[in-house]
Amino acid sequence: MAKFHANGKFLLSGEYLVLQGARALALSLNLGQSLEVTTINDSNGMIHWDAYTPKGFWFASIFSKHDFTVHASDDMDKADNLSRIFKAIKSLNPNILQDKNDYFFTTRLEFDKDWGLGSSSTLISLLAQWANVNPYELLKMTMGGSGYDIACATASQPIFYQLKNGKPIVEKADFNPEFKDKLYFVYQGHKQSSGKEVKSFKERAQKLEFSSEISEISKISENLIKTTSFNDFCALLTRHEEIMSRCLEQPSLKTYYPDFQGVIKSLGAWGGDFFLAATELSEKEVKEYFNKIGLNTIIKYEDIVLSY
Numbered sequence: 001m002a003k004f005h006a007n008g009k010f011l012l013s014g015e016y017l018v019l020q021g022a023r024a025l026a027l028s029l030n031l032g033q034s035l036e037v038t039t040i041n042d043s044n045g046m047i048h049w050d051a052y053t054p055k056g057f058w059f060a061s062i063f064s065k066h067d068f069t070v071h072a073s074d075d076m077d078k079a080d081n082l083s084r085i086f087k088a089i090k091s092l093n094p095n096i097l098q099d100k101n102d103y104f105f106t107t108r109l110e111f112d113k114d115w116g117l118g119s120s121s122t123l124i125s126l127l128a129q130w131a132n133v134n135p136y137e138l139l140k141m142t143m144g145g146s147g148y149d150i151a152c153a154t155a156s157q158p159i160f161y162q163l164k165n166g167k168p169i170v171e172k173a174d175f176n177p178e179f180k181d182k183l184y185f186v187y188q189g190h191k192q193s194s195g196k197e198v199k200s201f202k203e204r205a206q207k208l209e210f211s212s213e214i215s216e217i218s219k220i221s222e223n224l225i226k227t228t229s230f231n232d233f234c235a236l237l238t239r240h241e242e243i244m245s246r247c248l249e250q251p252s253l254k255t256y257y258p259d260f261q262g263v264i265k266s267l268g269a270w271g272g273d274f275f276l277a278a279t280e281l282s283e284k285e286v287k288e289y290f291n292k293i294g295l296n297t298i299i300k301y302e303d304i305v306l307s308y
Contacts, residue, residue, distance in 0.1 A: 006125035007032040007306065008110075008117035009152035010185065011268045012276070013221040013240055014161075016247065018146045020210055023162045023218035025173055025225065026148045028155040028306045031111040033122035037130055039101040046071070046102045049082060053109045065097045085127060088141040092133040115187060115297075116273030121149035129154075136168055157308040160221065176308065179230040180301045184277045184286055185267075187297035213243050234263040234278050241265060260289060 007028040014024025040048070047065045051058040061073035061082060068086045073079035090096065097103070107126070111117045120143055128135035135150045148161040151170045158175040161168065177183070220236050220243075227233050241252040244266070253275055254264045262279025277298075279286060287298050 002037045002130065004035045004037075004126045004129045005032060006034075006118075006122035006129070006153035007155065008122060009149045010117075010274065010276075010305070011148060012158075012265075013224060014148075014217055015266065015268050015270070016244065017210060017214050017217050018148055018161065018163065020214055021163050022214045023160055023221045024146075024148055025158065025175065025221040026152050026155075026161050027158050027175075028152040029117060029304050030306050031117060031304060032153070033110060033119065033126060034108045035126040035130060036106045036108075038104045038106075039099070040104055042102040043100045044102055047086070047097075048102065048104045049079075049107075050105070051078075051107045051109070053113050054111065058109070058113065065103060085124070085138070085142050088138055089127060089131045089133055091141070092137060093131050096131050112297075116268065118149050118153070121145075122153055125150055125153035155306075157306055158225075162218075173225050175225040177233065178228060179233065180305075182230055182278055182280055183301035184279070184283075185274045185299045185301065185304065186277050186290055186295055187274050188272060189295065210247060213247055216243060230278075230280070237263045237265040237276070237278060244270070257293075 008031045010027040012025045012027055014022045018024040045065050047063050049061040059075040059078050061079040063070045063083055068083040070079040070083055113119050124139050125135050128138050136147050139147055139150055147168050151159055151161050158173040160171040160173045220240050224236055245252040253266045257264055261281055265276040267274050267276055290298055
């Protein structure tokens with residue numbers, strides 16, 4: 001049996017503009033997804049796939065290991081997606097699945113599948129690890145995106161991520177703030193489609209010039225790890241929101257929580273998934289505030305982010 005693991009992610013700075021070359025600050029999480037691959041002493045030419053979430057069984061598929069035609073599944077959309085990924089893997093590494101055995105793949109997601117912490121990116125990373133192919137190439141051939149989440153999947157601490165001439169540049173980021181006890185991640189209650197958001201932004205970016213915004217966002221990313229002042233950190237987050245609000249022509253998230261005593265920063269695609277709440281309120285006060293408006297998934301920074 002072969003075992004693999006990939007970490008989930010948060011994008012602390014650089015959302016959207018990372019696609020245009022901005023330097024982003026990304027966080028690897030201690031929650032991710034695992035993959036187990038075993039061979040079966042059958043020669044039917046089949047791949048069996050079982051997927052689980054923390055709540056239990058998720059979906060199953062059976063497809064050909066030769067042409068990846070789906071033979072059976074309780075979720076054809078997911079099965080078709082897996083088929084496309086395997087076809088891409090085979091083109092990148094023609095030597096895989098050449099033996100006579102059947103295969104059994106089992107994935108186990110370690111977070112709620114609706115949280116947007118990287119169920120897709122961890123899958124790409126896991127299969128790239130198994131097949132010994134370039135995960136960024138596999139991402140490009142399948143789901144697309146900047147690739148920061150692929151970098152987070154195998155990182156052991158926060159990272160800087162940047163695209164230069166279309167190539168990913170990954171650097172370790174010395175980010176372990178003394179005020180991390182003042183940082184919380186709050187789930188908004190619905191998942192945002194990153195693929196749709198990426199496509200929409202790329203179409204908008206073709207018409208507009210964001211060079212000054214890219215430069216300032218990159219500087220904010222760098223300054224976020226330098227400051228030891230919580231107030232300065234919050235000011236950087238606020239400025240980041242102002243810039244992205246202008247780029248996206250959308251109101252910043254804080255406008256929806258005007259009476260919250262602290263800063264609220266969008267993470268990743270605006271309008272869904274988690275956001276960061278930075279505040280000097282006590283943990284009890286933070287939970288009471290968000291629980292009162294129906295947001296019940298609140299995670300402390302130090303309970304989910306991989307540190308060093």
